[in-house]
Amino acid sequence: MQTSCGDLPPAVNDFDGKGFDGKALAPAVPRRYRRGVSEETEPYVLDDQVGYLLRRVTQRHLAIFSQHIPEITAMQFACLVRLHQQGPLSQNHLGRAASMDAATVKGVVGRLEKLGLVTRAADPGDKRRLTVTLTEAGAALVSARYADGLRISAATMEPLNRAERAHLMALLNRLT
Amino acid sequence: MQTSCGDLPPAVNDFDGKGFDGKALAPAVPRRYRRGVSEETEPYVLDDQVGYLLRRVTQRHLAIFSQHIPEITAMQFACLVRLHQQGPLSQNHLGRAASMDAATVKGVVGRLEKLGLVTRAADPGDKRRLTVTLTEAGAALVSARYADGLRISAATMEPLNRAERAHLMALLNRLT
DNA sequence: TGTAGATTGTTTGTATGCAAACATCCTGCG
DNA sequence: CGCAGGATGTTTGCATACAAACAATCTACA
Structure with a gap:
C-alpha cells in the first residue's frame, strides 16, 4: 500500500523564517523570547x-x-x-x-x-x-x-x- | 421610515410547545425542572x-x-x-x-x-x-x-x- | 398629494463545496 | 512480470453564498 504522502516534495515542516523562495517570513520565535525587540511579528500559522x-x-x-x-x-x-x-x-x-x-x-x-x-x-x-x-x-x-x-x-x-x-x-x- | 419588521405575521416568540400548525413540539421546560420524568426532550432552538x-x-x-x-x-x-x-x-x-x-x-x-x-x-x-x-x-x-x-x-x-x-x-x- | 427613499424579489456572475463516475497512472505483491 | 488496488486529476451535477444591478411596490414626509 502506498502511503498517502509517499514522495512529497522536500517537506518544510521546519518553519525557519524563510519561504521556499528564500523570502523572509515572520520570525517563528515566540513572543516571550523576544522581549525588548521593537519590530515583533507573529508568524502566520494557517492552522x-x-x-x-x-x-x-x-x-x-x-x-x-x-x-x-x-x-x-x-x-x-x-x-x-x-x-x-x-x-x-x-x-x-x-x-x-x-x-x-x-x-x-x-x-x-x-x-x-x-x-x-x-x-x-x-x-x-x-x-x-x-x-x-x-x-x-x-x-x-x-x-x-x-x-x-x-x-x-x-x-x-x-x-x-x-x-x-x-x-x-x-x-x-x-x-x- | 419603515421599520424592518413593520407587519410581520403574528410573531410567535412565545415558544409554547406548539408550532404554528398546532403540532406538538419538544417541551421548552428546562431539564432541571423535569427530574424524574422519563421521556425528556430538549426543545430545538436553532440559535x-x-x-x-x-x-x-x-x-x-x-x-x-x-x-x-x-x-x-x-x-x-x-x-x-x-x-x-x-x-x-x-x-x-x-x-x-x-x-x-x-x-x-x-x-x-x-x-x-x-x-x-x-x-x-x-x-x-x-x-x-x-x-x-x-x-x-x-x-x-x-x-x-x-x-x-x-x-x-x-x-x-x-x-x-x-x-x-x-x-x-x-x-x-x-x-x- | 407626490415623491424620495426604502423594501421585496429576481437575475447574473463569480466562488466555494462535495458526491460520484471516469480515465490514467503508479506500486506492491504474488 | 503482471495485475489488483490505490492515487491523481477531471468532469458533471447539485447546493450554498454573496455582490451588484433591476423592476415593482410601498411609505413616510414634505
Missing part, C-alpha cells in the same frame, strides 16, 4: 487562524448532518425550523431569520418547494411579497427530525464535555 | 445549535476577510500560504494541506493561475501529477499580506479577550 478552523469544523459538522438527515441540507432544515416555529414568513424575512441573503434564500426556498415541503403565495396586502408557508409534509418532516437535529449538534461537539460545550457556544455567540 | 452558530461566525469572518484582503478569497489565501511555507505541491496534496477536496482545489488553483499567482506544471516523475508552484507575484502577495491575515483573525475575535481567544481556538481545534 492557528480562526477562519481556517471554522471552515474545518463546519466541514465536519456538515458531514455529520448529512449522515443523520440525508433528505435535506442544513440550510433547508434551518428554514423549515423557522417556518415551523414562527409561522408563514415572507421570503426575505425567512432569509433574515435563517441568516441568508435574498439571492440565497430564493434558491433554498425554490428547492424546498420542489420537494413539496413549502409553498409560495403572493401576499394580498403587499404585492411585492411572497409568503412562504410550510406544507403538511414539511411540518411533519421538521417535527420528526427535531430529535435528529439535537443529535447532530451533540455529535459535532462529542469531543467536548458538558461544560466545554456550553463554553464554546457562549464564545461563538459573542462572535456573531 | 443554540453549533452548526448555525458556526455558519454565522463564518459569515462575519469572511466579510472581515474581504475588507482586509479584497484581491483574493480566504480559500485562495490559504493555498498561497501553504505553497509559500511548504514549497511546490501536487494539486491533490495542496488540497489536503488546505482542507479542500480534489474538485474544489481544481477550481481554486485555476483561478489563482488566471491571476498569475501560481503555475501548474506536469510532474516529470509521475505523469498523473500536476505540480503547483507559487510565482514571484504570488510569493510577493503572501509575504505582503501575512500581517493582514493576522489582523483578520484578531478582528474576527475582537469581542473576546486574550484568554477567551486561546480557549476558543483550543475548543475548535478539538472539533476538527
Whole structure:
C-alpha cells in the first residue's frame, strides 16, 4: 500500500523564517523570547487562524448532518425550523431569520418547494411579497427530525464535555 | 421610515410547545425542572445549535476577510500560504494541506493561475501529477499580506479577550 | 398629494463545496 | 512480470453564498 504522502516534495515542516523562495517570513520565535525587540511579528500559522478552523469544523459538522438527515441540507432544515416555529414568513424575512441573503434564500426556498415541503403565495396586502408557508409534509418532516437535529449538534461537539460545550457556544455567540 | 419588521405575521416568540400548525413540539421546560420524568426532550432552538452558530461566525469572518484582503478569497489565501511555507505541491496534496477536496482545489488553483499567482506544471516523475508552484507575484502577495491575515483573525475575535481567544481556538481545534 | 427613499424579489456572475463516475497512472505483491 | 488496488486529476451535477444591478411596490414626509 502506498502511503498517502509517499514522495512529497522536500517537506518544510521546519518553519525557519524563510519561504521556499528564500523570502523572509515572520520570525517563528515566540513572543516571550523576544522581549525588548521593537519590530515583533507573529508568524502566520494557517492552522492557528480562526477562519481556517471554522471552515474545518463546519466541514465536519456538515458531514455529520448529512449522515443523520440525508433528505435535506442544513440550510433547508434551518428554514423549515423557522417556518415551523414562527409561522408563514415572507421570503426575505425567512432569509433574515435563517441568516441568508435574498439571492440565497430564493434558491433554498425554490428547492424546498420542489420537494413539496413549502409553498409560495403572493401576499394580498403587499404585492411585492411572497409568503412562504410550510406544507403538511414539511411540518411533519421538521417535527420528526427535531430529535435528529439535537443529535447532530451533540455529535459535532462529542469531543467536548458538558461544560466545554456550553463554553464554546457562549464564545461563538459573542462572535456573531 | 419603515421599520424592518413593520407587519410581520403574528410573531410567535412565545415558544409554547406548539408550532404554528398546532403540532406538538419538544417541551421548552428546562431539564432541571423535569427530574424524574422519563421521556425528556430538549426543545430545538436553532440559535443554540453549533452548526448555525458556526455558519454565522463564518459569515462575519469572511466579510472581515474581504475588507482586509479584497484581491483574493480566504480559500485562495490559504493555498498561497501553504505553497509559500511548504514549497511546490501536487494539486491533490495542496488540497489536503488546505482542507479542500480534489474538485474544489481544481477550481481554486485555476483561478489563482488566471491571476498569475501560481503555475501548474506536469510532474516529470509521475505523469498523473500536476505540480503547483507559487510565482514571484504570488510569493510577493503572501509575504505582503501575512500581517493582514493576522489582523483578520484578531478582528474576527475582537469581542473576546486574550484568554477567551486561546480557549476558543483550543475548543475548535478539538472539533476538527 | 407626490415623491424620495426604502423594501421585496429576481437575475447574473463569480466562488466555494462535495458526491460520484471516469480515465490514467503508479506500486506492491504474488 | 503482471495485475489488483490505490492515487491523481477531471468532469458533471447539485447546493450554498454573496455582490451588484433591476423592476415593482410601498411609505413616510414634505
